[in-house]
Amino acid sequence: MKHCSMEPAMISLHLVSDSLSLKIDDGQLCSRWFSGFVCAHTLPVLYEKYQDQVDEFLCNMLGLLQNQYQKLGSKGVLSKGKARKSD
Numbered sequence: 187m188k189h190c191s192m193e194p195a196m197i198s199l200h201l202v203s204d205s206l207s208l209k210i211d212d213g214q215l216c217s218r219w220f221s222g223f224v225c226a227h228t229l230p231v232l233y234e235k236y237q238d239q240v241d242e243f244l245c246n247m248l249g250l251l252q253n254q255y256q257k258l259g260s261k262g263v264l265s266k267g268k269a270r271k272s273d
Contacts, residue, residue, distance in 0.1 A: 233240060258264050 255264075
């Protein structure tokens with residue numbers, strides 16, 4: 187398995203919980219608590235079962251993001267010292 191510079195377990199659980207979050211109206215607080223309860227009890231079990239696959243996927247995504255960031259940096263999109271002309 188490829189070594190990532192970030193803590194894979196923390197990234198994995200955070201990204202999975204964010205991607206599984208449900209869009210619920212503010213009035214449905216009970217549903218949010220229930221969703222949180224379900225995620226809190228199922229995600230650790232699922233992560234333990236599929237830890238290698240999740241870590242590999244996240245390392246691949248991290249590498250892809252770093253590659254895109256480098257491309258933007260090489261094109262000068264990320265440089266801070268340039269002033270723009272205002273009309």
